Amino acid sequence: MGQHSGMTRARTDFRKLLERQHFSLDQQNIRVMGLSDDVRAAVRELSSHPDVTIISHIDADGISGEAILAQALTREGVRVTSVFVRQLEPLTMRQVPKDDSFKLFCDMGAGQQNLLEEHGLSSDEVLIIDHHVSQDCGTAYQQVNCLPYGHTKLSAAGVAYLVAREMDSANTDLARLAVIGNVGDMMAREDCGLVGPAREIASEGAARGLIEIRERDLNCYGVSTRPLHICLSYNDDPFIPGISNNAAGAQKFLQRLGIPLRDPVRGWLVWEEIPDEDRRRITSALAQQLLAHGEGISRLFAESYLFPDEPARTPLRNAQEFATLLNSCGRWSRPGVGGSICRGDRGIAYRQAEHMLTNHRAIIRELLNYILDTGVSELSHLQYIHVGNRYPDTIVGIGAGMALSKLNMDKPILIMVEQPEDPDLTKVSIRTTERVVQRGIDLQQAINEASAALGGSGGGHRIAAGAFIPRESEQEFIRRVNELLAGQYASACTGHR
Numbered sequence: 177m178g179q180h181s182g183m184t185r186a187r188t189d190f191r192k193l194l195e196r197q198h199f200s201l202d203q204q205n206i207r208v209m210g211l212s213d214d215v216r217a218a219v220r221e222l223s224s225h226p227d228v229t230i231i232s233h234i235d236a237d238g239i240s241g242e243a244i245l246a247q248a249l250t251r252e253g254v255r256v257t258s259v260f261v262r263q264l265e266p267l268t269m270r271q272v273p274k275d276d277s278f279k280l281f282c283d284m285g286a287g288q289q290n291l292l293e294e295h296g297l298s299s300d301e302v303l304i305i306d307h308h309v310s311q312d313c314g315t316a317y318q319q320v321n322c323l324p325y326g327h328t329k330l331s332a333a334g335v336a337y338l339v340a341r342e343m344d345s346a347n348t349d350l351a352r353l354a355v356i357g358n359v360g361d362m363m364a365r366e367d368c369g370l371v372g373p374a375r376e377i378a379s380e381g382a383a384r385g386l387i388e389i390r391e392r393d394l395n396c397y398g399v400s401t402r403p404l405h406i407c408l409s410y411n412d413d414p415f416i417p418g419i420s421n422n423a424a425g426a427q428k429f430l431q432r433l434g435i436p437l438r439d440p441v442r443g444w445l446v447w448e449e450i451p452d453e454d455r456r457r458i459t460s461a462l463a464q465q466l467l468a469h470g471e472g473i474s475r476l477f478a479e480s481y482l483f484p485d486e487p488a489r490t491p492l493r494n495a496q497e498f499a500t501l502l503n504s505c506g507r508w509s510r511p512g513v514g515g516s517i518c519r520g521d522r523g524i525a526y527r528q529a530e531h532m533l534t535n536h537r538a539i540i541r542e543l544l545n546y547i548l549d550t551g552v553s554e555l556s557h558l559q560y561i562h563v564g565n566r567y568p569d570t571i572v573g574i575g576a577g578m579a580l581s582k583l584n585m586d587k588p589i590l591i592m593v594e595q596p597e598d599p600d601l602t603k604v605s606i607r608t609t610e611r612v613v614q615r616g617i618d619l620q621q622a623i624n625e626a627s628a629a630l631g632g633s634g635g636g637h638r639i640a641a642g643a644f645i646p647r648e649s650e651q652e653f654i655r656r657v658n659e660l661l662a663g664q665y666a667s668a669c670t671g672h673r
Contacts, residue, residue: 262506414473573640
């Protein structure tokens with residue numbers, strides 16, 4: 177009898193397992209089919225308009241997304257005009273032309289539909305391609321947004337690519353731009369590689385020979401351009417004791433392994449040029465270094481995305497550095513230059529972008545030094561600093577992220593900057609690490625709630641977010657964010673008991 181009941185329970189458990197798996201697959205199919213339906217509807221809509229104005233964001237995701245859409249539409253004979261804005265707000269809405277062209281918003285719009293309505297845009301003259309939280313208004317604007325379907329690790333450029341591919345399968349030649357947008361918007365950070373539809377897009381690019389996917393590469397920035405020891409010293413995810421933030425220590429580490437660091441012709445070697453056998457020795461030694469300090473090695477490796485047709489030792493060579501190049505164009509008010517590079521310009525536009533990248537890095541280093549020299553104020557769950565009007569608001573978030581590895585990495589860092597064009601507003605950027613996110617912290621949620629309570633607005637992702645708040649509410653905002661982060665952490669701790 178006991179054996180019989182045990183077998184019955186086993187069959188019941190197995191049936192329940194199958195039902196759960198079947199339900200999971202059904203849910204997955206619903207997500208894919210629902211997004212695909214929206215993509216097809218978007219293509220039908222876009223194909224019915226002779227003139228389209230693309231309004232896109234100034235970061236790598238927005239620039240690459242604009243380039244995907246503009247090229248796909250142009251190939252269909254549609255006349256395209258593009259406008260880049262750093263954020264949709266009442267002031268920047270003036271840049272959206274009031275003409276007869278169809279308005280296509282990319283990497284923005286989902287969370288600012290009330291502004292579109294206030295601008296007088298009707299539902300039949302707007303399409304939104306986005307991956308941010310949608311905030312509906314009285315007008316039902318058409319969207320292709322991956323977020324409601326559970327695709328949290330697909331950027332706007334990735335969604336734009338799905339639309340372009342639906343227009344014409346030949347548009348898979350734009351897959352590389354989608355990968356740049358996805359990587360640039362940190363969609364690969366949490367999992368040390370792209371997943372879901374974003375990974376499928378990378379595979380399509382690889383099938384065309386446009387992308388080389390290295391599945392178990394070193395998780396480090398600058399593999400195509402930085403001398404190897406510098407590349408290792410800049411790495412803080414994972415933080416490697418004796419090597420991270422220590423170029424001399426990284427160089428000694430490599431010398432002890434007998435790794436050749438220089439070439440008589442090329443000079444300092446970059447990671448991409450190191451022979452496979454030496455790479456294995458380096459990663460093995462790095463793993464031992466982490467384990468010796470009680471650290472895990474899961475984040476030592478990551479999937480990387482190289483572009484074999486691009487020149488060696490240039491930021492065009494891999495997705496991470498290409499995204500930084502585009503970000504430098506956008507942050508210094510020249511997103512159109514980045515768009516030209518996405519379209520293949522390797523002449524004037526690329527030289528301009530190189531100059532902006534050099535300036536971009538110099539100013540960020542200056543900002544980083546300012547943060548470290550001035551010091552941050554610490555609360556129970558947050559550290560923060562106000563930089564006044566010393567630096568552009570377009571780069572403070574990047575500086576904050578870089579400063580984290582030299583500060584308390586267990587607390588998010590919030591940085592505030594004045595708005596010269598609107599003295600009553602303060603721009604806020606907040607950054608944290610993947611380790612903190614895994615503990616249950618969601619910066620977007622905290623920033624959205626705190627800013628909305630004070631009459632501001634915010635957005636972003638779990639690991640990085642930003643907001644505009646009334647200047648007079650700065651201290652109250654900081655207090656609220658700290659309280660919200662404390663609540664998130666407490667909830668996560670309770671959930672793991």
